[in-house]
Amino acid sequence: MNAASGQFGLLLAAVLFCLGMVGVLVRRNVIFILLSIEIMLNAAGLAFVTAGALWRQPDGQVMFIFILAMAAAEVSLGLAIVVRLFYRFKTVDVDAAARMRG
């Protein structure tokens, strides 16, 4: 692992994160928004693993495992909310749920 591939890994993580952010901002389908959030989390994990590989320490992979656990919890909650949203509004468009009742 040399510095060039480390730079490439961090650059790739930045590009993937920006793609995920564009997906969150552009798409209105809630499934795609969750997928874009997964892309962003994955890019963060890639940055951690790259940094850990640069210093040859296991800490990067440890943080990746925590990101993995967090992503699993987040996606289970998010998909439960999607199911509720679909049963209530009969659509997966987030703009249908733009107003709160309260």
Place this chain on the structure above:
Amino acid sequence: MDTFLYMAGGLAVLSTVLVIASTSAVPALLYFIVSLLSNALIFYLFGAPFAAVLEVIIYAGAIMVLFIFVMMMLNLGSEAKRQERGWLQPRGWIGPVLLAAVLLGEIFFVLYRQDLPGGVAGVVGAKQVGMALFGPYFIAVELASLLLLAGLVGACHLAGKASEGEEKGEKRP
């Protein structure tokens, strides 16, 4: 080895662009799985084989199965059969399959050439990760398990019994 790294990175970016530009959900999921697999290959080339394995098992396995499960749940009705027949058409899966075939060839080349990724001393294996995880990061592991428990309880609560208005399926203003 750098060539493989750049190829896998380009593949990851390409499939991610196809995910957020895709119009229907199942091809998007397939492209996202290709993106995750190329990420796993990048992890392997960086000398992090344990992270690569976890990426394939948990991300591309468990989390994507959750997504597919929810999408199958939401697609009930008369539309579903026609839609599923559409998914079996080659134009739905030929792109992800080609990208995954490139990845497969790449990993065969890497294994065939017996390149130790990152040099001999560069591999940080599962043993070191486990020693760090249950040594200095022990409290964080407990917190992660609490987080997973909270996610479980929350998902059970959210997906449980529907309230009055939702069961009739009426649309709220």
